Amino acid sequence: MATDSLLLQLFATLLDCYGNRHWWPGETPFEVCVGAILTQNTNWGNVEKAIANLKAADCLSITGIAACPPHELAALIRPAGYFNIKADRLQSFVRFLNVSHQGSLEQLFEIPWQKARYELLAVRGIGPETADSILLYAGGKPSFVVDAYTRRIFSRLGLVPEQISYDGLQQLFMQHLPLDVDLFNEYHALLVELGKQVCRPHPRCPACCLQKQCSFGNIKLEQSASE
DNA sequence: GGCCAGGACACCA
DNA sequence: TGGTGTCATGGC
Numbered sequence: 001m002a003t004d005s006l007l008l009q010l011f012a013t014l015l016d017c018y019g020n021r022h023w024w025p026g027e028t029p030f031e032v033c034v035g036a037i038l039t040q041n042t043n044w045g046n047v048e049k050a051i052a053n054l055k056a057a058d059c060l061s062i063t064g065i066a067a068c069p070p071h072e073l074a075a076l077i078r079p080a081g082y083f084n085i086k087a088d089r090l091q092s093f094v095r096f097l098n099v100s101h102q103g104s105l106e107q108l109f110e111i112p113w114q115k116a117r118y119e120l121l122a123v124r125g126i127g128p129e130t131a132d133s134i135l136l137y138a139g140g141k142p143s144f145v146v147d148a149y150t151r152r153i154f155s156r157l158g159l160v161p162e163q164i165s166y167d168g169l170q171q172l173f174m175q176h177l178p179l180d181v182d183l184f185n186e187y188h189a190l191l192v193e194l195g196k197q198v199c200r201p202h203p204r205c206p207a208c209c210l211q212k213q214c215s216f217g218n219i220k221l222e223q224s225a226s227e
Numbered sequence: 228g229g230c231c232a233g234g235a236c237a238c239c240a
Numbered sequence: 241t242g243g244t245g246t247c248a249t250g251g252c
Contacts (some may be wrong), residue, residue, distance in 0.1 A: 022231095042236040046250055047233090083248040085235085127235045147233050192233055 006159075011183070014190035021189035024137035029105055031060060031202025032138035036130050037089050049079035062103050066094045089125025096123045098134045105138070113141035128166045136188070142179040145188040147168045199200040 023042075026032035031051065038047040053076040054060040054073040059068050068076075085137055094103075100119065101107040108116055120131035128146070135141040146169045155162040160169060177183060 036233085039232085041232065042234085042248090043232040043250070045232095049250085079249060081232090082234090082247045084243080089235085090240085125235065129234065133233080136250055145233085147229070195233085 003172070007173065007176050011187050011190065014194060015186065017195045018190055021187060021190035023185060024133070025138075025164070027140035030062065033093065034060065034090065034135050036133040036137070037093060037125065038077060038086055040082070040086070040089075041128060042081050046079045046081060050077040053077065053079070056088075062094045062097055064111065065090050066098060069093070071119060093126065094118075108141040109135075109141070116141070120212060122218065125218075128170075130169070130193060136184055138179065140181050142174075142184055144170050144173040144177075144183050144184045146173075147188070147192065150188070150191050153191055153195060163205040 024032050024035065025048075026035050034054070035051060037046055037051050044154055050058065054064075055069075057072075057076055058062075059065055059073070059076060065073065068091075070087050071093065074083040075117040077083050077086055077090070077109045080086060096119070097103055097105060099106065108119075112195065115134055116139070117131050120126050120134060121128065126134075137144040146166050151162070151164065151169060152162045153162075154169065154172075155164070160172065171189070173184070177187075
């Protein structure tokens with residue numbers, strides 16, 4: 001099967017199984033950006049608590065985070081873990097917006113998204129997954145988000161090597177799927193849902209659970225991406 | 228009480 | 241360039 005149709009078939013199977021996930025949770029694009037930074041290696045439930053604290057303190061804005069003393073910001077986002085590091089990362093992000101885009105998230109999203117991605121990656125604390133999450137879910141740009149679940153799922157399906165790079169796996173999707181924001185949005189959300197359901201870090205994943213417990217309709221699990 | 232979660236970065240060989 | 245340690249809370 002061609003990789004294009006395999007990826008689309010997997011998407012259809014997951015969509016049928018889990019339904020529309022309505023991602024990303026967040027009332028505004030800026031809240032999505034904050035969530036993308038706070039959720040780094042962290043359970044989303046803890047992120048929600050941190051965001052609630054920011055809202056209660058009236059700090060969930062570019063000016064609010066910029067003006068908040070670092071130790072106070074860290075205290076507000078404490079439930080999200082790594083609070084000292086993430087406080088610094090949030091302030092680096094808003095500093096970038098203020099210096100490079102006149103404090104406007106909209107202005108960032110007006111430039112070509114590839115350039116915006118390059119700029120985001122230069123911000124301290126924003127790596128490829130966070131940058132792509134910001135671009136896709138806050139900016140509505142067709143930049144596919146790859147995360148630990150995506151790598152785990154696709155390597156255990158035998159579609160990619162386990163050690164594939166972020167860019168390598170991202171290219172698999174972006175070269176074989178239409179550059180469709182809604183498709184990328186839903187696809188990543190569905191992969192996360194699947195990962196939460198069945199995919200634990202190897203080797204704790206029971207007998208590589210994906211291969212034993214998930215059939216994905218009529219998709220052959222051992223199928224090679226090159227076929 | 229241990230494991231894990233929607234990463235990123237500094238440091239070292 | 242790749243591997244490893246560090247950052248940290250809260251739920252199960």
